[in-house]
Amino acid sequence: MGGVSTVNPVAVTAVTDPRAHWLAAATETAAGLPPELALPELRAAARTRFERLGLPSRTLEAWRTTDIAPLRGLEPRRAGTGRAPDAGWLAGLPAGPRVVLVDGRVHAIETGELPAGVSVLGFAEAARRLPQVLAALDTLPGLDAHAFAALNSALFEDGVLVHVAAGARLDALTLAHWSSGDGTAVHPRLLLVLEDGAGAGLLEWQGGQGTYLSTALTEVRLGRGAQLALSTVQDESAEAFQLGGLRAQLAADAKFSLRRWVGGGRIGRMDLALTLEGEGAAAELDGLVLAGGTQLLDHHLELRHAVARCTSRQTFRGVLAGKAKHVFDGLIRVDPDAQQTDAQQQCRNLLLSKQALTVAIPRLEILADDVKCAHGATVGALDEDALFYLRARGIGLAEASTLLVRAFAGEFLDALTDEAMRAALETRLDAWMEVAA
Amino acid sequence: MLEIRNLHAALEGREILKGIDLSIRAGEVHAIMGPNGSGKSTLANVLAGRPGYEASAGEVLFDGQDLLALAAEERAREGLFLAFQYPVEIPGVNNLYFLKASINAIRKHRGQEELDALEFLERVQEKAGLVKMDEAFLKRPVNEGFSGGEKKRNEILQMAVLEPKFAVLDETDSGLDIDALKVVADGVNALRSPERGFLVITHYQRLLDYIVPDVVHVLVDGRIVRSGGPELAHELEAQGYTLYGREAGASRRAQA
Ligand SMILES: Nc1ncnc2c1ncn2[C@@H]1O[C@H](COP(=O)(O)OP(=O)(O)OP(=O)(O)O)[C@@H](O)[C@H]1O
Ligand SMILES: [Mg+2]
Numbered sequence: 001m002g003g004v005s006t007v008n009p010v011a012v013t014a015v016t017d018p019r020a021h022w023l024a025a026a027t028e029t030a031a032g033l034p035p036e037l038a039l040p041e042l043r044a045a046a047r048t049r050f051e052r053l054g055l056p057s058r059t060l061e062a063w064r065t066t067d068i069a070p071l072r073g074l075e076p077r078r079a080g081t082g083r084a085p086d087a088g089w090l091a092g093l094p095a096g097p098r099v100v101l102v103d104g105r106v107h108a109i110e111t112g113e114l115p116a117g118v119s120v121l122g123f124a125e126a127a128r129r130l131p132q133v134l135a136a137l138d139t140l141p142g143l144d145a146h147a148f149a150a151l152n153s154a155l156f157e158d159g160v161l162v163h164v165a166a167g168a169r170l171d172a173l174t175l176a177h178w179s180s181g182d183g184t185a186v187h188p189r190l191l192l193v194l195e196d197g198a199g200a201g202l203l204e205w206q207g208g209q210g211t212y213l214s215t216a217l218t219e220v221r222l223g224r225g226a227q228l229a230l231s232t233v234q235d236e237s238a239e240a241f242q243l244g245g246l247r248a249q250l251a252a253d254a255k256f257s258l259r260r261w262v263g264g265g266r267i268g269r270m271d272l273a274l275t276l277e278g279e280g281a282a283a284e285l286d287g288l289v290l291a292g293g294t295q296l297l298d299h300h301l302e303l304r305h306a307v308a309r310c311t312s313r314q315t316f317r318g319v320l321a322g323k324a325k326h327v328f329d330g331l332i333r334v335d336p337d338a339q340q341t342d343a344q345q346q347c348r349n350l351l352l353s354k355q356a357l358t359v360a361i362p363r364l365e366i367l368a369d370d371v372k373c374a375h376g377a378t379v380g381a382l383d384e385d386a387l388f389y390l391r392a393r394g395i396g397l398a399e400a401s402t403l404l405v406r407a408f409a410g411e412f413l414d415a416l417t418d419e420a421m422r423a424a425l426e427t428r429l430d431a432w433m434e435v436a437a
Numbered sequence: 438m439l440e441i442r443n444l445h446a447a448l449e450g451r452e453i454l455k456g457i458d459l460s461i462r463a464g465e466v467h468a469i470m471g472p473n474g475s476g477k478s479t480l481a482n483v484l485a486g487r488p489g490y491e492a493s494a495g496e497v498l499f500d501g502q503d504l505l506a507l508a509a510e511e512r513a514r515e516g517l518f519l520a521f522q523y524p525v526e527i528p529g530v531n532n533l534y535f536l537k538a539s540i541n542a543i544r545k546h547r548g549q550e551e552l553d554a555l556e557f558l559e560r561v562q563e564k565a566g567l568v569k570m571d572e573a574f575l576k577r578p579v580n581e582g583f584s585g586g587e588k589k590r591n592e593i594l595q596m597a598v599l600e601p602k603f604a605v606l607d608e609t610d611s612g613l614d615i616d617a618l619k620v621v622a623d624g625v626n627a628l629r630s631p632e633r634g635f636l637v638i639t640h641y642q643r644l645l646d647y648i649v650p651d652v653v654h655v656l657v658d659g660r661i662v663r664s665g666g667p668e669l670a671h672e673l674e675a676q677g678y679t680l681y682g683r684e685a686g687a688s689r690r691a692q693a
Contacts, residue, residue: 393539394513407529
């Protein structure tokens with residue numbers, strides 16, 4: 001035993017500070033950036049933040065349930081330029097206007113003619129045409145302690161700004177991210193700004209091949225009465241680490257609805273920070289997580305009711321197979337002035353295997369006295385009686401299980417207004433069941 | 438068509454079926470009556486292949502085939518049907534979709550093509566008319582929020598659509614008003630044919646006025662203690678099961 005421990009490799013790697021190698025790409029990145037995106041103050045602040053935070057470990061409360069040890073083996077490299085997305089993947093995307101990003105850089109903007117008041121721009125062009133809007137980058141509240149958000153700010157090379165002017169509307173736009181893998185770290189970035197009374201329906205689709213880390217960071221700012229419906233399909237490669245984040249700030253009477261389908265990645269964690277900052281703002285967050293094999297899929301959420309009369313609804317569902325783990329950690333914070341808050345949080349899990357694990361941590365911090373807050377978490381297996389009933393009618397066990405899982409996922413799927421997307425996700429769910437269950 | 442020989446079954450270590458022998462030929466309707474807890478539903482569940490209800494001894498031949506060796510879904514595909522005493526609510530699964538999945542699973546097993554959407558709908562609508570079920574129920578989730586009687590009608594609808602070779606009806610008449618009772622009886626009578634068999638479990642002789650059985654069996658404490666013609670049902674209605682050695686303490690009269 002003593003002989004083995006003398007060549008303990010851990011002792012060797014511990015000497016180099018991992019922070020340095022995560023930021024190693026920074027110099028190279030900076031050299032390749034157009035001057036508009038140098039953003040020296042933002043970069044310096046982000047680097048300082050990351051250097052202070054370091055890669056999270058499980059000793060941190062916020063990372064206690066998310067073991068990212070496998071990520072430490074990745075020697076992150078900057079992705080080479082000029083890679084193309086997989087043709088089959090591209091062909092499978094929903095039709096209609098779209099922007100394609102590859103390894104965090106804008107690859108193609110195929111929006112056709114946009115409605116008046118709507119701009120969809122790569123960051124470099126946004127810096128020239130809408131600098132005052134782009135200045136919102138890294139100014140929204142939340143994710144201050146999130147190392148991967150800091151890393152994204154230090155290293156992003158490009159991104160997409162969607163700007164909808166007051167009263168304007170963008171009905172549909174797909175934002176597709178492709179990551180080409182090869183042990184790279186990519187830092188996609190979206191900034192979605194809807195001015196007063198604006199509306200937009202966006203679909204974000206994340207995919208890739210091989211091994212990579214994505215720190216995809218999305219920032220959302222909604223003006224008074226603005227309405228954003230954002231659907232995300234997280235369909236990263238099976239070896240990927242997807243550790244992205246989202247910050248959103250809602251002015252009075254703004255409405256943000258976020259629907260997340262999460263099925264990809266070896267480790268997938270999403271940190272969400274939402275601030276309801278104007279009276280009457282409403283947030284609706286729905287998630288459907290499908291985890292199989294040894295996947296770890298995680299949502300960490302902080303939702304802050306800062307003022308009175310806001311509503312929030314969170315419904316996260318997990319379907320777990322194999323030895324997968326699903327974490328949901330949701331904090332609802334109600335400020336002292338946020339009277340008549342109505343906040344609800346639900347986390348429901350369906351376990352298809354005895355080895356799968358679910359961790360649901362609801363947290364409430366309520367500093368106002370006139371509030372309605374409810375939270376609940378459930379875990380269960382497939383209903384044995386229902387399974388037998390179906391089988392007693394000739395339906396095989398696999399098909400019966402799929403029917404019940406579909407029923408469980410049904411409320412999520414039924415709420416999708418886009419028929420084509422719903423059909424695509426139903427097909428995916430069936431395919432997932434064939435492999436996972 | 439159904440041969441049950443010396444069937445034993447235990448649940449949670451307690452023997453419930455203590456050697457059942459029953460032979461039902463094609464074209465026959467047999468009724469089973471017996472006090473609460475005597476093992477009627479257990480027998481139905483063992484026949485249908487419910488997990489946890491495995492036979493500990495004995496055998497069951499269905500058209501000469503070893504029924505107990507088959508999985509529940511295989512039994513259904515071979516033409517066995519169980520109308521549940523307590524039909525299960527399945528939120529989120531549409532009744533029509535469920536029926537379609539069921540009928541196509543059975544057709545596939547028989548080497549038949551799947552029904553197309555139109556053929557399927559016509560067939561279901563016809564049968565829904567037969568059991569006087571409002572088509573609105575077809576669009577709802579399976580049994581969810583159905584009244585007791587509506588659930589039983591839904592069982593008969595499924596039976597009518599699937600046209601099984603052999604059907605076990607477990608207290609399908611319980612909790613039904615007189616009109617619904619006739620619907621259930623009509624559903625069974627419409628399917629009665631020289632090729633089909635039925636095992637009707639009931640507490641009430643009344644049902645047997647509508648579905649006239651060939652044989653009536655009395656099941657007490659896991660054993661068939663007597664078999665006879667339809668008149669046996671009348672006798673039981675008048676006298677209860679005291680004749681069959683039920684101890685006073687364990688005597689629970691059948692309830693609606
Ligand atoms: N899953 C089970 N686990 C343990 N005991 C069971 C189970 N199912 C039934 N039993 C017991 O087996 C016995 C027979 O029950 P069964 O349901 O077969 O009676 P039954 O004749 O159908 O009665 P009823 O007329 O009330 O429907 C009862 O004592 C019951 O409590
Ligand atoms: Mg019973």
